[in-house]
Amino acid sequence: MIAETYITIVALIVLGIYCLVWKSNLVKKIIGLGIFAKAVHLLLITIGFRPGGIPPIVTPQNLQTFASLSVDPLPQALVLTSIVIDLSITALALSIAILAYRHFRTLNTKNIRRMRG
Amino acid sequence: MDLITRTSSRIVALVILFFGIYIILHGHLSPGGSFPGGVIIASALALTAVVFGIKKAEMFIGERTAHIVEGLVALALCIMVIFEFFIRKMLLPLGTQFQLFSAWEILTLNIVGGVMVSMALILIIYLMIRG
Amino acid sequence: MIGYIILILIVATFLSLIVRRDILPIGAIIISFLFLVFLAAGSGIVLFEFGGWEAPFGIVWAADKLSMMIAMLVTGIASLVAVYSLRYIKERRHRYYSLLSLMTIGMLGVSLTGDIFNLYVFFEIFSISSYALVAFFLDDYAIEGAFKYLVAGSFATTMLLLGIALLYGSAGTLNMADLSSQILQTPMFLVPLALLITGFGLKVAMVPFHFWKPDAIEGTPSPIGAIFTAVSTSIGIYCILRVLFIFSLIELNTLLIVFGVVTMVVGAVMAFMQDNIKRLLAYSSISQIGYILLALGLGTYLGISGGLYQLLNNAIANALLFLSIGVVILYSGGRERLSNLSVKNNILMFCFGIGALSIIGIPPLAGFASKYMIYLAAWEVSPPIAAISIIVAAFTLAYYLKAFSCVFLNPRGRTEIKGIPLIMLIPIIILAALCIILGILPHLGLYVVEPAVQALTNSSGYVAAVLGGG
Structure with a gap:
């Protein structure tokens, strides 16, 4: 189960970087960025996972056994933070893409002057 | 938009709104909290804006109002953080399961944060629709 | 104590969005600069534990002398730029200032934090506000540069997150001091470190990753160009240093030397071919980063102190160049081509000359x-290597001579600049005076740099201070 997840993560990272670097449409580049970031989030969650673990919610009943049973809650907090950051980057990127469309009348980087990076 | 979308989204938007409020209010007891709840509330408004047009959405909350509310709420969050962590120096309490009003500090932080997130997202939605 | 600085800045940012008073963010940045100078006069490492949680469990801010030096540099240059921009930015000024102070928050947080995920978060705050600032003018160049910078920058920060995730997976902690005590020198640790260095290197714009920088700087307002070339590269170099020294990976030094030499040469050659004054300055700053990386890669005490001193001087001189060229561009109606940009003003000529000569190393x-x-x-x-770096200095002299003679000595189509507002002149004159004073009395600069070098080489002291609690 865990091995498949890691394979998925590697595939997603490769896909994201491919989409980011070789596609020439601005929106596709943004999608590639999103895929890359989501793959890293999945990696973080998988690092904290433990087979058969309980959700990291502390209740009076499981206070004693919590540390030995639950999955690691820290990566989940990190991923939440990172999702918020990712959201703001995507929003900014999309609004810049909208502006670029309005200025250059195209979303293709090959037609936008000198924009080939 | 056609009749089916309009009729169904009239109901669905309300359901989404209440679900967002539920997520925010139960942030200290179950997964969720201010950010997911705020996003869900904002998505209810996004549905309204897409289906009924941006004019209708602005009847609920205008762009100027969202600006001011967001700034005020962010300030309130700063003041609460100063109060909690710098002056009282206390750790956040643990909630009791299945009891809504059990951890006041987290509940208020969640509500303030949820309002802030939803206002910010509503602003983003308005800006993007207007272009 | 240092946690309060960020709080002041955050409150000022949000308040300035509501009440639209420019004095709030400017005042907050200047206050934080004075506060940091006051803190840096004390001795030892300043610790701040958020929420009272101790070092390996909670988020800890730990400022040793190196962090203090970088933080003072950030807030100092940012306050000069903030004062200068009062007359430079004409419209949507409250947005500009809130973005500027957000950027300062991000850079300050990066330089002061002791937790690697917190470093990532502040790095993102700094990056996002800088993308928005690049796009601030909303013209063709700005949008193009902003999108390029955004793609490159968020690729870099995602790399950082990947590296941090792998580090957490192998060491199980995020505190930098704790990480360095847990770390084992196995090849397994080299993968996340390579990712981290790639990410920071993209932000520093060392040569294989330098493509975004000239475009981004061409589109920005000139004061933000000053922040980009002077401060944000210093932040990236600080992060590389922190990562390398906290993991005591001195073996990677050869890599830094190679990158440094290549960056130096390519930056200088590309700068020579530019026609646009802002692009020329951008490539020149890339070339100067090569010097810093080379010096830090040498690894000797002399090399490290030379590198950090060069970082300081480079920041001051680059800020000076961009601020004075900003006045030139503003008063000649937005022209940036070397072929038709020609002005006559003695003060600006003097200040630009001082900055250029200081960068060349006269x-x-x-x-x-x-x-x-x-x-x-x-x-x-x-x-x-020494021979190559001296030859590159000669190249630097050549392209600055070209820029200087085109802008200030060209008699054709000259516009005379009169009545520059005092509020723009004061930051320029302060920076020029710093260049001259540090040149005549170099030990004044070493007085700041020496403790930083000692803090950097003494990484076990840092670990002991952070984990021992403050």
Whole structure:
């Protein structure tokens, strides 16, 4: 189960970087960025996972056994933070893409002057 | 938009709104909290804006109002953080399961944060629709 | 104590969005600068534990002398730029100032934090506000540069997150001091470190990753160009140093030397071919980063102190160049081509000349001392590298001569600049005076740099101070 997840993560990272670097449409580049970031989030969650673990919610009943049973809650907090950051980057990127469309009348980087990076 | 979308989204938007409020209010007891709840509330408004047009959405909350509310709420969050962590120096309490009003500090932080997130997202939605 | 600085800045940012008073963010940045100077006068490492949680469990801010130096540099240059921008930015000024102070928050947080995920978060705050600032003018160049910078920058920060995730997976902690005590020198740790260095290197714009920088700087307002070339590269170099030294990976030094030499040469050659003054300055700053990386890679005490001193001088001189060229561009109606940009103003000519000479490293000015230290250190390690760096300095002289003569000495189509507002002149004159003073009395600069070098080389002291609690 865990091995498949890691394979998925590697595939997603490769896909994201491919989409980011070789596609020439601005929106596709943004999608590639999103895929890359989501793959890293999945990696973080998988690092904290433990087979058969309980959700990291502390209740009076499981206070004693919590540390030995639950999955690691820290990566989940990190991923939440990172999702918020990712959201703001995507929003900014999309609004810049909208502006670029309005200025250059195209979303293709090959037609936008000198924009080939 | 056609009749089916309009009729169904009239109901669905309300359901989404209440679900967002539920997520925010139960942030200290179950997964969720201010950010997911705020996003869900904002998505209810996004549905309204897409289906009924941006004019209708602005009847609920205008762009100027969202600006001011967001700034005020962010300030309130700063003041609460100063109060909690710098002056009282206390750790956040643990909630009791299945009891809504059990951890006041987290509940208020969640509500303030949820309002802030939803206002910010509503602003983003308005800006993007207007272009 | 240091947690309050960020709080002041955050409150000022949000308040300025509501009440639209420019004085709030400017005042907050200046206050934080004064506060940091006051803190840096004390001794030892300043610790701040968020929420009262102790070191390996909670988020801890730990400021040693190196962090203090970088933080003072950030807030100092940012306050000069903030004062200068009062007359430079004409419209949507409250947005500009809230973005500027957000950027300062991000850079300050990066330089002061002791937790690697917190570093990532502040790095993102700094990056996002800088993307928005690049796009601030909303013209063709700005949008193009902003999108390029956004794609490159968020690729870099996602790389950082990947590296941090792998580090957490193998060491199980995020505190930098704790990480360095847990770390084992196995090849497994090299993968996340390579990712981290790639990410920071993209932000620093060392040569294989430099493509975004000239475009981004071409589109920005000139004061933000000053922040980009002077401060944000310093932040990236600080992060590379922190990562390398906290993991005591001195073996990677050869890599830094190679990157440094390549960056130096390519930056200088590309700068020579530019026609646009802002692009020329951008490539020149890339070339100067090569010097810093080379000096830090040499690894000797002389090399590291030369590198950090060069960082300081480079920041001051680059800020000076961009601020004075900003006035020139503003008063000649937005022209940036070297072929048709020609002005007449003695003060600006003098200040630009001082900045250029200081970057080249001509004796009575600030850049000379640090460059001389770098040459000496390079000569000890390998003479050919020293020879290359001196040749690159000659190149620097050549392209600055070209820029200077085109902008200030060209008699054709000259516009005379009169009545520059005092509020723009004061930051320029302060920076020029710093260049001259540090050139005549170089030990004043070493007074700041020496403790930073000691803090950097003494990483076990840092670990003990952070984990022992403050």
